[in-house]
Amino acid sequence: MKIFGANVFTDAVMRERLPKNVYKSLKKTIDEGLPLDPSVAEVVASAMKDWAIERGATHFTHWFQPMTGFTAEKHDSFISPTADGKVIMEFSGKELIKGEPDASSFPSGGIRATFEARGYTAWDCTSPAFLKEDAGGVTLCIPTAFCSYTGEALDKKTPLLRSMEALSKQALRILRLFGNTTATRVIATVGPEQEYFLIDKKFYEQRKDLMLAGRTLFGAMPPKGQELEDHYFGSIKERIAAFMKEVNTELWKLGVSAKTQHNEVAPAQYEIAPIFNTTNIATDHNQLVMDTLKKVANRHGLVCLLHEKPFAGVNGSGKHNNWSMATNDGQNLLEPGTTPHENAQFLTFLCAVIKAVDDYADLLRVSCANPGNDHRLGANEAPPAIISVFLGEQLTDIFEQLGNGGPKSSKQGGQLTVGVTTLPPLPKDSTDRNRTSPFAFTGNKFEFRMVPSSLSIAGPNLVLNTIVAEVLSQMADRLEKAADFNGELQAILKEIATKHKRIVFNGNNYSEEWVEEAAKRGLPNIKSTVDAIPALITEKAVALFGKHGVLNETELHSRYEILLEQYCKQINIEAQTMIFMAKRQILPAAAKYTALLANSINAVKSAAAGADVSAQVETLEEVSAVLASFKKKLADLEKVTAEAKGLEGDVYEQGVFYRDVVFKAMGDLRADGDKLETMVDSALWPIPTYAEMLFMI
Template sequence: MAQLRFNALKKLSERTPVHVDMPGPNVSKFYGELVFGAEQMRGTLAPAVYKKVSQAIKNHEKIDEATADAVASAAKSWAMAKGASHFTHWFQPMTGGTAEKHDSFFDALSGIEKFKGSELVQQEPDASSFPSGGIRSTFEARGYTAWDPTSPMFIYGTTLCIPTVFVSYTGETLDAKAPLLKALKAVDLAATKVCQMFDKDIQHVVASLGAEQEYFVVDRALFDARPDLVMAGRSVFGHAPARGQQMEDHYFGSIPPRVYDFMKEFEIEAWKLGIPVRTRHNEVAPSQFEVAPLFEEVNVANDHNQLMMDVMNRVGEKHNLKILFHEKPFAGLNGSGKHNNWSLITDTGVNLYAPTSSARDNLLFLTFFITTIKAVHEHADLLRASIATPGNDFRLGANEAPPAIMSVFIGSQMTAVLDELEKKGNVKIEKGDNMYMKLGIDQIPEIILDATDRNRTSPFAFTGNKFEFRAVGGSDNCGTAMTALNTIVAEQLENFYELVNAEIEKGEEKRLAIVNVLRTYIKESKDIRFEGDGYSDDWVKEAAKRKLGNVKNMVRALDAYTTKKSAALFEKHGVMSHKENEARVEIKLESYIKRVQIEARVIGDLAMNHIVPTAIAYQTKLIENANGLKGLGVDNTAVVQTIKEISGHIDAIKANVRAMVEERKRINKVTDTHKRAIAYCDDIKEKYFDVIRDAVDKLELLVDNEDWPLVKYRELLFLR
């Protein structure tokens, strides 16, 4: 094993740069060239057909067969002209990734290339191959993928990829996209109703998303020499290097040349696919980086994020690099999140979370701002559940990520605004160079954009013209969190609309009715607002006083999905039926169990087959040394002490690994999935992982570097 480590280090020293050329001087010349989007459809479809497609997308309507045939014919011709030979329905099953089955345009029976509207609209992958949470039996294979026209087709390699939803034979959703589309429709309908109380010209509201993606980059040979990274995506062992991130010299530092070449090629490929990546930089931890795109409609942004991770992996392979999206691949270092910057935009171009100088528009802004805070307060447990993943359990609250406690940060200025609105006061609020605002029943202030600091310890922070849901994990599908967020906001907007109308029916003037409801919401949702350090122990104590949840593991967090309140919420807005909701929880629990099982096996294998033999072999050398010293009459006390230390760690490893194996055998007999998942969390992960790791990591400091079998953190993180 040690030989594998040093062979990997040798390969690293022999790496040569991969030269990358830009396709042209301007990105605008090739941006989106592999996307069959609105521009391509406008240029290839008859005007009447293009109008039908556009209207169907805008109004959530079905596309008729003749229109689908026309789109299929145009897409085929365009794709083949670009070198495509196959097509696939590209979907997002509940496995954490994307899936595809490629079919050729060429039809051997007719001897020509064909692509019909029926093939565009629907295909039949094997549904038994994907988790269904009990919706389907494994012998029931039929399932369907159905075209999502709101997300553009694209060419990946030589295949035309068609974004689709994935449903069972009986119609239940089996993917991450379908519930998201339904949640986006729900928030569109609810937000539009509220907007029309202010502006009758607003006909639609679109949710937008900009997902900042954090990730680690390590050399491929070093990655391959770490079985835990290969099998589990994270390092189960590894002593912290002498220098990690404590010098704070990585963030925004110069990008290493190999990583820069990778980033350059990745961005080129992303731009061709219409992914609007814009920002790249070093992150806080060594070998950690971030890419951030421009904002897009949530569904498209999520598709692009899923595609982007695949592109990053493929381009990384060309540069002999491995891209790690796991939320916590290295203990003691910052983990990786996927910060979801979310907003609502009207079809008239108004960002509903952007304050302006207009009193009327600011009342509209405050309506959505306060109602969103109220939504988070009412459904904080569901929002926490929506970001629950096995990897996020290692990250949340680990001194660099938001804690498991859901709270909202709005900044000192907006806190003062809400406090004054709550009191109906007319108090001057000072800020900076004589800037101030007044707020009372008769006056909505000019609110200064970005006039408050950011709080990176908050899981849900207002950042000037959007909310940043920072707690989403680096490997997760944004669709899960966005489904929950848009659904709870839709629900709260519906409630707001009903309460305001009830006040109006009692004779209250509309504007005052709106303010009255907002004042009630401010009072009722105060507990969810927190402006301080979310990492502090004081906040944990304060949150407990406020009766805010602090669910630290995925298994228990998921319980929020199956409450009557949450189940009724999803069903009311047509997002998920009770059956679909319960199935998703079952799938996530099964996934958790499997992930912990895999990690436990990796820990056992590495510890017993690599670490312990290495430690014993080194111990034998020390024993020979101790005996030699004794024979010479030289004091061997220090060597003997080291031998005893090694023996103690070996005994601890062997005892705990054996106990963990026996515990797994017991737990595997538990038939109830939820109870089995709880047991894997409490009796395997929490009880044994850190104990075994501690003994192994101590041995790393005792065993000769030349003998140690695993690539060390200092090599993984600092050698490129």
């Protein structure tokens, strides 16, 4: 396909345009993590500029991922004035390597004060530069890391890259012990599935809650939701198919291997999934996917909603993070083979992941924490807030054998006969799948299913990389000192199988029985974002991330502050938006309806003495009672929201108040608002309904 990667400064483009010695030097930096030669950057910058200009680019930008969770960019043109009043197109190695955006205007958690503005962006040469095409023209985008003047990471990319190096270092120690002397790097690979909603733009523009908060704060359930299960994998409507076609074209040009697309479970909900890639590139690509979904939707008169729960009562959106490890020469370290019980190397890495998930479940939970995900986790539509590992029948059996002295056999899948003579027998997998598990082994990778749809995948993956690196480090420390490698390895695997079997669960994670069982096993059940965030600043977390050079104590505390501030700000925006909609839209509509009812009653009485107006009177009384309750609950929400603003001195205390008091008051107000929607004349109701938004597309 000619368009694939057409807008990417790919390896093939570099090989064609760079001198051989420069290309080889850059490849060593990319593939082996060697320091970048500044003279190489100068040559690369010139070639990159020429390539971009040939394709219509006039500007370049350092494209980075600050702690907002979105991407950021500041555009500079290639033009440079000359003495004769003209301009030439220039781009230097210095401009490629380093940029200086204002660091004080991004979330820093106290690392940067308002008057301390300097920050740096640094070229991430391991992620290819690309061209962004839009109404503003063509821009050369250079993926970068973002740090403060004093060197702390202010972004999501920097600690992710550090975690990838940590995982590679520790995994190589294990591989060397197994006799692998050829691999020079171990790469964390990811394939993130992205869920999203699409609604007609005209409805979006009439909903202040969607515009300001990303989710509907009022909205009664329509007569039909998802109960017929007819949307999932259903025939894709032409309007949506046209949108998806353009999304694919735009992503393919950017080198994003968008492969799978389909209708999801909820009405108006969809999914797109790429092929696996290196974690930092997959992270960049997922940001491009979210950006492209929004831009292309707008061109089609649609709006893409990435919020985890834009519509109450129907399934929300997540982002399944398919994670694995591979050597730079192509060996998947989580590939079990046909006889996994005999594959000691696979079992070593498998057990390392299981132990890491059990030891650091709290950090995995906080990596997926945001206000939107609080609506999903544990709501029988997404994994519960309790983290467990699904291994399936075959690997669970082997894991149990490890704990009982050593594995001797592997359960096999065999053949599945469908029962129709014209259909061939199907090779049957060795185990079923479990869509309720938050962390499931799915053949040669783990699927981390808790990740929120709107979140950057950098956070969950830097935690995964780091915790697995730590367990591999512990294992390598013992094995490198062992006189009997095989004996010590068997002892380690048996120890893990015995101590960490509590984290393995293959049943229904949605059941109340599992909640009770998990409590007996001592597994944490962290139900909210506010409860999860303190895990970042425990002694255990500081020691872990510090040991592997991923995040220092200052950086961890900054993220603690940022996440709590973002939670408080988001709930405050939602509360203020509810107050606005209640006062300016719902109250006037309901009051107008009651006035019409009252006038109707009086008119009927005047026109026909003794006429039965009991139905109108009863309706008026019902609506008036709900309206009075709605008005009282609106006053309550205004009061507690004002109180929350007064707690700004202690961000954790404020977060708890927003969760326990403000959020509850919002729910109380919504209950009456949604009831009014079912009672007020639809011609008077001021905002689009769920039925319109979810089905009129």
